[in-house]
Amino acid sequence: MNETEFLKTYDPSAFERPSVTVDLVLLTIVRDRLRVMLVERDQQPALDEWGLPGTFVGIKESLEDAAVRVLGTKAGLPSRRLEQLYTFGAVDRDPRMRIISVAYLGLVPWEVAQAVVTDTRDFADIVADESEVHLSPPGSDEWLELTFDHSEIIATALTRLRGKLDWSDIAYDLLPDAFTLRELQIVHEVILGRRLNKPAFRKRMLDTGRLIPTGQRESGGAAFRPAELYRVARG
Amino acid sequence: MNETEFLKTYDPSAFERPSVTVDLVLLTIVRDRLRVMLVERDQQPALDEWGLPGTFVGIKESLEDAAVRVLGTKAGLPSRRLEQLYTFGAVDRDPRMRIISVAYLGLVPWEVAQAVVTDTRDFADIVADESEVHLSPPGSDEWLELTFDHSEIIATALTRLRGKLDWSDIAYDLLPDAFTLRELQIVHEVILGRRLNKPAFRKRMLDTGRLIPTGQRESGGAAFRPAELYRVARG
DNA sequence: CGAATAGTGTCTATAAGACAGTATATC
């Protein structure tokens, strides 16, 4: 079918349109493991199965507004930076009907994420094995099957995150306002899946000029020298 | 409006859905300038104004298939690599109705692009001034106004292209099968908007191990030493 | 003081810019 024939058969005001959703990949780090937020689906199809928090996009609602709405209502989280990830548009990705999903990525410090866990909302461990991504419930060795193409969406998020880690300030979204260089290094190591050199990492981070020493030290009463707390200059 | 209230009012099978289009940013390089393909719109609104080639996505057509269809029918180009760029979903980006557009990026050697220029399909010079992007018809100093948010889409494409240049093989899409290292360097310089060091560039490119010497030399009868022609190992 | 981590100095390896030199085509 060429363009002329297609236009004859496709009048956008008369013919069927796809539905559009947004889905959120909300990542957090617990100890040395990445986790992603999953919610139990409250409607058909795949009722009671786990998937990414998402919603249909309203006809007078921008994609960003829809993503922010999901963040608040389905994820239960306060406003924070979301970045558009990719748009998934395979014809059969949802069995009920044609749905195109615009995925957004957000990173959440565990201190914040922890507070919103409920019976139907939790974080699953991400086990990234080369290009494959598997999920398992926290404290379990079982694997979790996700609905639709949600595993593929999470794999895309992980690839994007690794790619941006070095030149963007996205990693700071996983940390509280004040953090130590050790915590920042652990975030980088968990995302990249490998150990990093301490002096080189420190120099590289401090040379960005974006880390502001607070003059405060970490507390906790451990039997070792407490580290300086830093903030990041946003913008 | 919280999620529960929203779901009561939004039944995806009954309520209005957005239309979805794909738009293509097709870039080429002529001498030392980037150009983007524009087509004269053949329908309302903005009839006869210039914009990116695009189409509505069919209800049983994947996003990629729609992009490939535009490439063939509206751009008149043979099949080539297209990469999803970004999805633009502001509510008022199109005056007729709610349209969400998924933008795709493709790079075309001028040797190929040149052949498909017609009265209603041409390439405009991109004048990138910091974060602003302006377009002018070839051989003119005037500026061209694009319909909708198409200038923003082109700016996004340029940013993406610069970001991927170093670690991906996307630049080779702008060159014919066989090319010289000088031509490859010019492609990089035009995209980045700055001059590069020749020995360093050569070493970096050859060290990737992806450049295969053909044993052929460039021809053309110019009064200087002809350069070796290379191919790139795809994959 | 012992323990454990914070933080730094030094050496080495690698990569890229600057610059100038040699090589090789055509005219």
Added chain:
DNA sequence: GATATACTGTCTTATAGACACTATTCG
């Protein structure tokens, strides 16, 4: 041989890894 560009060798600089060392806090 003149010319213009291809291609390379060398020096310098910046960055990161490896490794070990000193510093600091708490029990």
